[in-house]
Amino acid sequence: MSNSVYQGICELVHKHSSIKLGDNKQTMLTSRLKSRLLQLGIKSWDEYYRYISQGQNNAEIHTLIDLVAINHTQFFRERQHFDRLGSEILDQILAECPGAASKLLAWSAASSTGEEAYSLAITISEHLAKQAGPKPDWLVYASDISSKAIKAATTAIYQEANLNLPQPQFLQRYFKRGRDIYESKCRVKPEILDHVKIERINLFQESYPLPAQLHLIFCRNVLIYFAQDSQSQLVSRLHHMLTPGGFLVIGHCDSLACFKHDFQSLGGGVYRKSS
Ligand SMILES: C[S@@+](CC[C@H](N)C(=O)[O-])C[C@H]1O[C@@H](n2cnc3c(N)ncnc32)[C@H](O)[C@@H]1O
Incomplete structure (x- = not known):
């Protein structure tokens, strides 16, 4: 994933959730998104970025947020x-x-x-x-x-x-x-x-x-x-x-x-x- 695509995806995530992905999250994002690209039959990160950003693809943005959100929790945590x-x-x-x-x-x-x-x-x-x-x-x-x-x-x-x-x-x-x-x-x-x-x-x-x-x-x-x-x-x-x-x-x-x-x-x- 190129730096510009990573920054573009980070901006989308931020715009739609306020979640701030730092520079150190690129490996995590890449590994979580790989199977999504396979599922969609998309062959490159540039193509995925066009797919998600053009025309405000809200359903895909929700899926992206699902992938980056860290859902760790537990009953009676803390x-x-x-x-x-x-x-x-x-x-x-x-x-x-x-x-x-x-x-x-x-x-x-x-x-x-x-x-x-x-x-x-x-x-x-x-x-x-x-x-x-x-x-x-x-x-x-x-x-x-x-x-x-x-x-x-x-x-x-x-x-x-x-x-x-x-x-x-x-x-x-x-x-x-x-x-x-x-x-x-x-x-x-x-x-x-x-x-x-x-x-x-x-x-x-x-x-x-x-x-x-x-x-x-x-x-x-x-x-x-x-x-x-x-x-x-x-x-x-x-x-x-x-x-x-x-x-x-x-x-x-x-x-x-x-x-x-x-x-x-x-x-x-x-x-x-x-x-
Ligand atoms: C680490 S979990 C914490 C769960 C629970 N509060 C706990 O302490 O066990 C963080 C949760 O925040 C949610 N989250 C992140 N950004 C959010 C936003 N902008 N609005 C609502 N929930 C958000 C994530 O989807 C994730 O489920």
Whole structure:
């Protein structure tokens, strides 16, 4: 792949996702795209670049973004965030955030294949089950730019060996074991699926199809893929999406240290919008 084609593809990826591919990603991109060229019957990188760039080939641009997006995730990844949800954050949200006592709204904003959103849903379900008195309705929005990841999140079938659940009883409580060809796999149970709404969202699209009255946003391990000005712009949009007193949680490889924002830091990647 010539340098100019690589730069052209990087610009397309950036324009449609804000993902910034550095010069060191050329080998990764080449190896991931090779089989795509074979599939399309395209014989050269120049031809592929013409194919994808001419006339805004949106379907192919989505496929390209699927190929460059790093979807690594896990159930209850960075477990301390879920522990803090259960021990302090959810109680604070329910007591202090407008609207949360009637309907608690959370968003897993780069949910990849769904594990983060379902971990959030399980944590909320567990927390509310322990609460005395009337319980709020609740919903977790799950979104990602990758259509492939969204499809997997919607299917909600996972290898049992990869579940990494904090409590063994969660397996039976929240997952249905597969049989025959699905042996060794599990599907999230309907009582959780009913509380998770999944859709493809580019964090940089013009507007989000979500209410700007969210109480909790998980936006973890994704900021790192964007340039600093894009991160700053995104964090201020997330601030706007939260109710007063709402929480933002970022991942261990993300940081808000290099730009100004309006959140109060509570440490460990947890931030709060002032009430
Ligand atoms: C490393 S995964 C993180 C998954 C999960 N949040 C976690 O921490 O386990 C990063 C995800 O961000 C998604 N992503 C990258 N750019 C995006 C964008 N512009 N809008 C929405 N999602 C994006 C990728 O598709 C990928 O699934």
